[in-house]
Amino acid sequence: MEAMTGNKREGLKGFKKRGSAESQFGTALVLIVLIILQTLVLGFDYDSFGHWFSAWTRNWINILRNNAGIGIISLGMTFVIITGGIDLAVGSTLVAVGAVIMTLLDTGPKGILGNLGITGAPAYTLTIILAILLGWLIGTIIGLLITKGRIAPFVATLGAMKILRSVTQHFMQGYNPRVPREFLKISNLQIGNLMFMPIIYWAVLAVILYYISKRTVFGRQVIAVGSNERAAQLSGVNVNRVKTRVYSLMGVLVAIASIIQVSRIGSMDFANAGSGYEMDAIAAAVVGGTSMAGGRGTIVGTVLGMLIIAVMNNLLNLFGVPPFLREAFKGLIVIFAVLFQRKEKA
């Protein structure tokens, strides 16, 4: 009898451990299935392996490069959502920062740095610094509105989203700045004959943010605030400062995404660029297991979530699903991911 119950206990413990690892595992599994499907669709064939492999690689680099911007934003969104917040202003912040970058670098008569006589590498460095500072500033203001102003994150960032896009469009009306070709190297530098700079930025940032979330005091406090704000407050965590910093970080990441975006094609459609990014970033985080209620979420999960959405898009493309229908699949995958995770948690 004693021995039997002993075994039962052991069994319970084992189950719990597996259960917690499983949620990440499930996400990874879905991704692997999608990748296998994709591989098959690309016509995997032993006889012409070399040919197949180069097509496969090219396809992958395309996928990753196209999603690097949103991928980077979704990393920050994960932090925001873990604190129980949301940031709808990321797309508009992206165009606002983009507009400033282009105005600074414009090779035409109105270019700010050009008129100041700053060109070449110093100009690019300065632009990058200013862009990141601007992103940080926008994020910090949003954070302060939420914490000191006690405005709900949804409302504060909805307001910021409207203001930033409208102001940007107004000032950039009829103005077409031209970005120096050299600046485009930031995203288009070729290594071998492959262009994967944006992927490297995304990967590096993912690793950094992973370490921030796991190892730093800030990262731990982000989770504490999201899990039980009152408990964190009573423990002496400066809840407002943690929250504000999360939005500042979001702003910095958006600025980096904006630099990548501008340097990829050298232009930006201020009316449409970045619109819908907030939803895609949220979708990636949610598919990756981040809870909209806060307190739960991981960087690894979000990267996997982003990849799932990206690979699925690619598959739909390869299958020839009409573009208007593709968004529906994105919606489905988000809903299924949450249903699945709810079941697993229960």
Next chain:
Amino acid sequence: MVSPQNTPILEMTGITKRFPGVLANDNVNFTLKKGEIHALLGENGAGKSTLMKILYGLYQADSGTIKIDGKLENIREPNDALKLGIGMVHQHFMLIPQFTVVENLVLGSEPKRGGLFMDLNEATKKVLAVSEQYGLAIDPNAKIMNISVGMQQRVEILKALMRGADILVLDEPTAVLTPQEVSELFEVMENLRSLGKSIIFISHKLKEVTAISDMVTVIRRGRTIGSVASSETDVNELARMMVGRDVDLVVQKDPAKPGAEMFKIENLHVPDDRHLPAVSGVSLSVRAGEIVGVAGVDGNGQNELAEAITGMRKATSGKITLNGQDLTNLSSRKVFESKVVHIPADRHRHGLVSDFSVAENVVLRTYYKPPFSEKSVLHWDVIKEEARKLIEEYDVRTPNEDVACSSLSGGNQQKVIIARELSQEPEFIVAAQPTRGLDVGAIEFVHRRLIDARDAGKAVLVFSLELDEILALSDRIAVMYEGEIVGIIDRDEATEEKLGLMMAGVVNHNQKNVAAGGEG
């Protein structure tokens, strides 16, 4: 050793606090000496928690002064209290469930490496040092969600100590503990006292109060009634001071006159939230005019069993019947309409909508029916009338029926649930921890009502972690262990020792067979 006498480490004088419609503290005086365990005693709603929240800076007193070590202090928020060496263990623990013990203990004051990174080694070292210093053993790397309630409480106490607490406030710490955990807590408290810490201890269990405390201060309806040394008083006198009249600590009752078998469970299997078996093959019956008590250490499937009976949780197999009618896996409204009422163990999750008013909570189960509503229109005058009637009958201490339940004291929230459920003229009552958090007067009242229901020929099933309560109420006692009923014995055969052994899983097979035979 520090001389414990004569040095008041804390003096609260003339504390008055008014909430809309209630004078929660009316000129309260409270003095705590260094190295003393001081119990705070009083009825539900007497103002104990309010006084402690004022001390901890969660509320501001309207008037009155607080002196720490003889110095006048102004405590505006918990951080001020922490700086003055006041720590509080909240009734609802303030821990982050997915963090480890260490991570919780250093949260907000984490040791850093390179100004940025959390130094987990240093943190663990610090935690272990403090845990050793105070003799509070913990597993530093266990996640909070995987440790017992007693352990979580220990972590809360350590947390206060690590922040330099000299005065510890424990608000009803034993309400959530098993008897074993209570005695461990008392050892910890005694150890802390010997190290010069001062402890304020709130409890409704008079035996505990006389066992552990040096001094007792009694508050009634917001006023200090007096302070006595524990050695110079007894349980009955304390009860009288609290309630203002003599209280029957064990309600008198006649032997049961059980009738036909009314409620029956056959071979029931119920999973828990993780889909693991929580109840494994339970069979049990309750006869009309009988109270059956279910005893057991917390977490042996009692909650799941109670929830399955009342339609809040699905059973995977087995059968539940009341008067021959099948109740298995019906919705909780259907079960309720079969005249089964339920006092749930977790009042915050299943019992009350805290943001609703007392009146709204009173009709939570019946609002959709006449006389409370007709054609989907609510009749507020009828609802409020009903609420006023129950407030009066069940002595719920509230300014009126319109205040939100969240502003009631813990015990009075429990009374609202009991009033709602018992006023439904049920055939079968399922009561889980019915008197958790209630004062002695209220316990007497609730026990009386359950026994009256029994004597009126109803069937009653009581789940309780308190052996005293099981022994006071039950006519038969079933003991649960690891999801099974390991024995059913008559009240006359039951002793604390015998039940204790059964609860620990040392099964009395004979007994089980006899019981099973009798059942089948």
